[in-house]
Amino acid sequence: MAASHPLAVNVLDASSLLTAFGALGVAAVLFAETGLLIGFFLPGDSLLFTAGLLCVPGSGGVHLSLPQVLIAAVVGALAGAQVGYWIGRRGGRTLLARSRSVRLREGAQRAEELLNRYGHAKAVVLARFVPVVRTVLNPLAGALEVPARTFAVWQVIGGTVWTVGLVLAGYALGSSVPNVDRYLLPLVAVIVIVSLLPLALEILRGRRKRRSATTAQASRTGENL
Numbered sequence: 001m002a003a004s005h006p007l008a009v010n011v012l013d014a015s016s017l018l019t020a021f022g023a024l025g026v027a028a029v030l031f032a033e034t035g036l037l038i039g040f041f042l043p044g045d046s047l048l049f050t051a052g053l054l055c056v057p058g059s060g061g062v063h064l065s066l067p068q069v070l071i072a073a074v075v076g077a078l079a080g081a082q083v084g085y086w087i088g089r090r091g092g093r094t095l096l097a098r099s100r101s102v103r104l105r106e107g108a109q110r111a112e113e114l115l116n117r118y119g120h121a122k123a124v125v126l127a128r129f130v131p132v133v134r135t136v137l138n139p140l141a142g143a144l145e146v147p148a149r150t151f152a153v154w155q156v157i158g159g160t161v162w163t164v165g166l167v168l169a170g171y172a173l174g175s176s177v178p179n180v181d182r183y184l185l186p187l188v189a190v191i192v193i194v195s196l197l198p199l200a201l202e203i204l205r206g207r208r209k210r211r212s213a214t215t216a217q218a219s220r221t222g223e224n225l
Contacts, residue, residue, distance in 0.1 A: 018047070018064065023064055025047075026047060030047075031076040034076075034077050034081045034135060035079065035084040037136065044131065049166050051167055052066075052168060053170040054170075070167055074164065077128075078156055080138075084139045084142070085139065086142060089142035110130070110133045112144075114127055121153075125154055128161070
């Protein structure tokens, strides 16, 4: 059994994680991705979607229970977010500042922009759907002293919609398309690409703003000369 060979598990591969650990793996990965800064590289979106596919009877070698997956996903995501918030209240900015990961720092910048642009409630919900940002926003919200009650209410709403939505999307596709497990790798690739689009768009938008600001500053400097 795959579960008896943990060293062979690829933590970046949703199928490998689910084969080895089942629904428990879903809870553990989502907890790490949303609660611990070291979990920013984990495959949350693709894991949820793949788990939904594997809940369909006859979908492949591994069959998961839909209720178990839904419960594990919600519990892992919600508990992880609260732990991340707690970590942030006790030194989240320091941890981010010490990180050597460029990707993690860019995610922190995007997360702070979300909080400033949309406000606490909307930002906490939207961050769930953006890889890396959902990892750093929780401790960042704690560091910025977002009210605990506001954070708890909206992270529960966002986390539930994100986890249940993706799992049921995978389950619905698996139920409507025969032998969909044959196309699992391409489907997961599509999910990963789609999940990264918001982050890519935010990065491009940020670069355009910086260029516009630089151009405007250069124009003002030229006028003053």
